[in-house]
Amino acid sequence: MPVSVRSFAKINLGLCIGPSRADGFHELRTVYQTIGLHDVLRLRIERGAGVEIRCADPRVPTDHANTCHRMLERALSALGAKGRVVLEIEKKLPVQGGLGGASGNAVSALLALEIALKKRLPAGDRLCLATEVGSDVPLFLVGGTILGVGRGEDVYPLPDLPSTPCVIATLELGVSTPKAFADWDAAAAKLTLSDPSARMKQFSREVSAWLSSVPSKKTSKARFAGVPARGRGRAEILLLDLVRTGIENDFEQVVFPQYPALRDVKCALEKAGAAYASLSGSGSSVYGIFTTKAAAEKAAARLRKQGIPAQATVTLTRAQYWKRLQV
Secondary structure (H helix, E strand, C coil): EEEEEEEEEEEEEEEEEEECCCCCCCEEEEEEEEEEEEEEEEEEEEEEEEEEEEEEECCCCCCCCCCHHHHHHHHHHCCCCCCCEEEEEEECCCCCCCCCCHHHHHHHHHHHHHHHHHHCCCCHHHHHHHHHHCCCHHHHHCCCEEEEECCCEEEEEEEECCCCCEEEEEEECCCCCHHHHHHHHHHHHCCCCCCCHHHHHHHHHHHHHHHCCCCCHHHHHHHHCCCCCHHHHHHHHHHHHHHCCCEECCCCCHHHHHHHHHHHHHHHHHHHCCEEEEEEECCEEEEEECCCCCHHHHHHHHHHHHCEEEEEEEEEHHHHHHHEEEE
């Protein structure tokens, strides 16, 4: 029997690009947040050997360039398993959209394989495999709200935030992340930026200050016991408190000049009532955070009338993420 799993997307709540590293990557600081939009993966094991990827979307590679292919090869070896793995990807997320679609696919493929084989890798081994496959793959082994450091692969779970309405708008633009980093390096001198290390420290201070204001689960339960949902405003705006600390996505400074339409989408989200809007990753998706589900749905409809593909969704807590993974 095939195993079906969802593969959720992520957005970046701020992304600070630091200095170049000896390995060719850049130091990063970002806060990842998983959201409800997803692909669907179906995996089965047949007689034979190897990995076969199937996808109706021609933009999705089906060879070793696919993150799922690389993950499954490594996982089969690590689990000491045999057989031919056939993976079908029902693509709903944009390709090169800055939502981590390919990275989420890799983790969901790993989890589907474990379910099919009735075997499970230790958590540390899972993280090692994820790091080998891609920089933002490990975040999908955590879910919820996550701090990403290093080149983004060192992940640390942050306090779970209440599920928050948001709108994702994606234009048919393929923004290359390697090119975006190259453009950042080329433009860094012209942007008159402060010292990269100092900027990263500032980002860390802002996140740390926000963390110090987040109530513990015990405190929150005590504080809101018997309080109607409409009276829980402080808890509901924790995510907005984070993005309002001043953290930004550095990629906007080089991506927006090259793709002005993406800047226009951000402005459209703000005009539609978003309390905060930002580019996710290097694009081409732009998201807006809203205070109510109704406001998000109304904004998404407004953007679609303007010819901008947009979907209303919600952020996922860690518990929601893991509960909804298996179809």
